[in-house]
Amino acid sequence: MNQNGSITLFHYWNRLRDGRPAPKRSEVEPADIKSLLADTFILEKDTRGEAVFRLAGTRLCAVYGRELKGFSFRSLWREKDQRLISKLIQGVFDQKSVVLITYEGFSRTDRSSKFELLALPLDGGVDNPRCLGVISAAEKPFWLGADPIDDALIDSI
Numbered sequence: 001m002n003q004n005g006s007i008t009l010f011h012y013w014n015r016l017r018d019g020r021p022a023p024k025r026s027e028v029e030p031a032d033i034k035s036l037l038a039d040t041f042i043l044e045k046d047t048r049g050e051a052v053f054r055l056a057g058t059r060l061c062a063v064y065g066r067e068l069k070g071f072s073f074r075s076l077w078r079e080k081d082q083r084l085i086s087k088l089i090q091g092v093f094d095q096k097s098v099v100l101i102t103y104e105g106f107s108r109t110d111r112s113s114k115f116e117l118l119a120l121p122l123d124g125g126v127d128n129p130r131c132l133g134v135i136s137a138a139e140k141p142f143w144l145g146a147d148p149i150d151d152a153l154i155d156s157i
Contacts, residue, residue, distance in 0.1 A: 003136035065148025
């Protein structure tokens with residue numbers, strides 16, 4: 001874990017869970033993490049069991065050039081990584097795993113930037129598992145937010 005957003009969110013989440021596998025969704029107070037909100041997201045399962053964005057911060061939406069609410073999480077990745085991404089996020093939902101991914105995002109004009117993603121489980125009960133996460137740019141090139149990222153490749157897990 002190298003990015004301040006990941007470190008800060010992990011410490012907050014770890015404090016909330018207080019020894020449990022995951023804190024309840026209702027325990028997360030946006031005001032407590034207001035400096036991170038532009039980069040945070042919450043995932044939920046859709047009717048097919050696929051991870052979709054329940055909400056996403058404004059900077060994330062700008063980086064990807066669109067509103068992410070309701071959008072498939074796995075579709076952010078190149079096809080070769082989509083199955084692995086789905087499996088990792090299912091582990092967050094079902095086994096209360098913590099996932100840290102570094103990846104390279106590619107823009108529509110073939111520019112690239114490195115990112116770190118942290119995905120943390122939230123206890124929403126059996127029927128409503130959630131995932132709280134943050135995506136931080138490892139570098140902040142001048143074009144980020146103006147030239148949308150449209151796919152990504154995993155560097156490490």
